[in-house]
Amino acid sequence: MTQMSTDWAAEWAAGDGEPLRFLGPDGGLVRPDLPRPPDDLLGEALRLMLLSRALDQKCTSLHRQGRLGLYAPVLGQEAAVVGSHLAIDPATDWLVPASREQPAMLRHGWPLDRLLASLLGRIDAARIPDHVRMLPRQQSIASQLPHAAGIAWATAIRGLDGVTLAYCGDGATSEGDFHEACNLAGVMGVPLVLVVINNQYAISTPVSRQTRAIRLAHRARGYGFPGVAVDGDDLFAVHEVTRQAVERARAGGGPTMIEAVTYRMSFHNTSDNPSLYRDPSEEAEAGLRDPVARLVAYATGAGLMTPDAIDVVEAEVRAEVAAALDLALSYPAPGPEEIFRHVFSD
Amino acid sequence: MSGESGVTLLEAVRTALSDAMADDDRVVLLGQDVGRLGGVFRATEGLYARFPGRVFDTPLAEGGIVGSSIGLAMGGLVPVAEIQFLGFLHQAFHQVTQQLARYRFRTRGRFHLPVTIRAPYGGGLRMPEFHPDSLEAQLANVPGLKVVAPAFPEDAYSLLRAAIRDPDPVLFLEPQRLYRSVRGPLPADGADDGDFGARLRRPGDDLLLVSWGPSVHTCLAAAAELEERHAVRSAVLDLRFLSPIDHARLHQEAAARRRVVVVHEGVRSAGLGAEVVASLQEALYDTVSLPILRVTAPDTPYPPGRLEDAYLPSQEKIVEAALRVVDRA
Numbered sequence: 001m002t003q004m005s006t007d008w009a010a011e012w013a014a015g016d017g018e019p020l021r022f023l024g025p026d027g028g029l030v031r032p033d034l035p036r037p038p039d040d041l042l043g044e045a046l047r048l049m050l051l052s053r054a055l056d057q058k059c060t061s062l063h064r065q066g067r068l069g070l071y072a073p074v075l076g077q078e079a080a081v082v083g084s085h086l087a088i089d090p091a092t093d094w095l096v097p098a099s100r101e102q103p104a105m106l107r108h109g110w111p112l113d114r115l116l117a118s119l120l121g122r123i124d125a126a127r128i129p130d131h132v133r134m135l136p137r138q139q140s141i142a143s144q145l146p147h148a149a150g151i152a153w154a155t156a157i158r159g160l161d162g163v164t165l166a167y168c169g170d171g172a173t174s175e176g177d178f179h180e181a182c183n184l185a186g187v188m189g190v191p192l193v194l195v196v197i198n199n200q201y202a203i204s205t206p207v208s209r210q211t212r213a214i215r216l217a218h219r220a221r222g223y224g225f226p227g228v229a230v231d232g233d234d235l236f237a238v239h240e241v242t243r244q245a246v247e248r249a250r251a252g253g254g255p256t257m258i259e260a261v262t263y264r265m266s267f268h269n270t271s272d273n274p275s276l277y278r279d280p281s282e283e284a285e286a287g288l289r290d291p292v293a294r295l296v297a298y299a300t301g302a303g304l305m306t307p308d309a310i311d312v313v314e315a316e317v318r319a320e321v322a323a324a325l326d327l328a329l330s331y332p333a334p335g336p337e338e339i340f341r342h343v344f345s346d
Numbered sequence: 347m348s349g350e351s352g353v354t355l356l357e358a359v360r361t362a363l364s365d366a367m368a369d370d371d372r373v374v375l376l377g378q379d380v381g382r383l384g385g386v387f388r389a390t391e392g393l394y395a396r397f398p399g400r401v402f403d404t405p406l407a408e409g410g411i412v413g414s415s416i417g418l419a420m421g422g423l424v425p426v427a428e429i430q431f432l433g434f435l436h437q438a439f440h441q442v443t444q445q446l447a448r449y450r451f452r453t454r455g456r457f458h459l460p461v462t463i464r465a466p467y468g469g470g471l472r473m474p475e476f477h478p479d480s481l482e483a484q485l486a487n488v489p490g491l492k493v494v495a496p497a498f499p500e501d502a503y504s505l506l507r508a509a510i511r512d513p514d515p516v517l518f519l520e521p522q523r524l525y526r527s528v529r530g531p532l533p534a535d536g537a538d539d540g541d542f543g544a545r546l547r548r549p550g551d552d553l554l555l556v557s558w559g560p561s562v563h564t565c566l567a568a569a570a571e572l573e574e575r576h577a578v579r580s581a582v583l584d585l586r587f588l589s590p591i592d593h594a595r596l597h598q599e600a601a602a603r604r605r606v607v608v609v610h611e612g613v614r615s616a617g618l619g620a621e622v623v624a625s626l627q628e629a630l631y632d633t634v635s636l637p638i639l640r641v642t643a644p645d646t647p648y649p650p651g652r653l654e655d656a657y658l659p660s661q662e663k664i665v666e667a668a669l670r671v672v673d674r675a
Contacts, residue, residue: 140440143444146416
């Protein structure tokens with residue numbers, strides 16, 4: 001990818017507050033002046049997004065059959081997750097997920113069968129491999145953010161190259177940990193890129209009940225580091241903005257906050273019922289933003305992929321999920337003795 | 347008892363930190379005012395200059411201090427965090443209990459966290475609200491977290507060195523009123539002896555006083571009075587480890603004397619004394635008749651300094667309780 005000189009946070013700050021967008025909902029480029037990700041990155045992104053969707057479908061179905069516990073789908077947020085994660089290098093960089101960043105976890109090196117094992121209660125098979133620099137999902141909202149700041153700080157103290165990519169949702173920005181982590185990261189100037197996935201809802205609570213702020217990315221200014229809001233359904237914009245933030249962090253320029261504005265197209269998790277708190281017309285309208293459809297429209301429109309080729313990828317990722325599920329189900333379920341293991345070093 | 351010679355408990359803490367940093371360059375210190383100032387008690391005095399780039403003043407945010415210590419440990423360092431006073435650990439409570447103590451278990455051993463949290467605590471210094479609170483029972487209730495409470499300079503040194511070496515998180519409770527009032531030798535070889543159990547601080551056949559931290563010294567004074575004025579010989583057991591408790595030693599010393607008084611500065615109900623009593627009951631109920639009393643703070647918030655002498659377990663209250671259990675003979 002061409003090195004960009006544009007400072008996206010500065011460009012966003014100079015604008016009207018609307019999230020930066022390179023790729024429109026129809027799959028057309030609204031900023032044709034910008035360099036686009038290379039085709040192999042596009043292929044990898046689309047594959048991860050389709051894999052994520054296949055995983056969502058399979059896990060939701062398994063839950064409905066009573067074969068899998070709660071599941072939180074990524075549906076609608078694929079570009080925000082995949083676009084940002086494609087900007088880091090799992091060999092050197094850390095991933096600190098919130099909860100539903102499954103495609104990022106997979107790309108970071110947690111094998112799909114292990115991820116599925118975690119959802120099926122195969123706790124030892126689900127263990128994150130030693131070489132994978134990734135924290136587990138976090139159930140305590142925003143609690144992972146001080147950890148992310150600490151990891152990035154350790155990297156700086158030790159003079160290593162790694163950047164830490166952390167995720168949280170819009171609801172997490174109301175927590176004290178969000179503030180303490182951002183503040184510390186700013187003071188210490190650590191190599192942290194924080195992606196706030198604003199999917200408009202924390203379970204049923206809309207972002208308007210989390211904050212009076214117009215844009216969450218404005219908060220970065222209060223911490224003394226750059227913030228930028230980006231169309232979270234635009235893979236190109238998310239990727240480019242994150243790429244530049246990672247580049248700045250790696251060069252010692254400190255943290256960046258990226259607000260990826262998207263929409264949770266599905267339920268919070270499989271126990272949720274969004275029809276109780278949001279209008280179907282809102283969901284229908286949001287469906288037009290579908291990040292996968294947008295990328296497919298671009299890829300086919302630009303002649304980079306044919307619909308048939310995309311069908312092949314879809315079939316491949318479905319088979320990949322099915323095979324990983326078989327493997328995950330073959331791992332032993334834990335016995336009661338596991339309760340007493342791993343409390344302390346033995 | 348505290349002697350006139352040797353180092354203060356505060357100097358023992360500082361020496362342990364300094365030696366640990368000299369021995370292992372992964373050890374870093376962080377906390378409020380621990381850098382140039384050397385901490386409000388001067389526990390880290392001189393270390394900022396001696397170890398450049400390894401002692402960090404943090405923003406005033408306890409949750410961030412503990413939370414970032416977790417990340418520092420994941421990132422390959424060995425953080426020693428100072429919480430200025432234990433009473434303010436509540437601002438980090440979820441990071442200690444949900445996060446720090448559970449990462450090994452949650453990740454099936456993928457992550458373990460060699461984090462030490464140091465926190466001064468305990469009464470007697472006429473401090474403002476929250477500063478003297480003894481919250482150890484709330485933390486000893488957390489699986490995955492070790493809680494250590496030294497009462498002597500020797501232990502402050504050796505147990506802090508052991509805490510920093512421990513692959514798992516340790517909450518290290520420093521008795522602030524003993525910082526400068528107790529002196530004693532450092533371990534001869536500069537290291538710990540690997541004994542992580544309770545210690546008998548005074549022999550005596552008639553009853554067992556069980557305590558930890560600052561009230562060990564109140565117990566020792568009470569034991570001296572009991573012997574001189576009442577010819578009652580009290581042993582004093584210093585638990586040192588509040589989680590996990592050295593149950594075997596506790597049972598052994600209690601069974602040998604058949605009368606026990608547990609003393610602590612924390613509040614009475616659901617205090618750690620109740621755990622000691624339950625442990626003894628469960629272990630000894632079919633072999634020993636065992637009168638046990640507790641001398642604790644009452645179930646009230648810690649009062650203003652002018653009232654703390656009436657609030658804390660005093661020598662007088664310990665003597666009174668000891669005579670009551672002895673009369674049960």
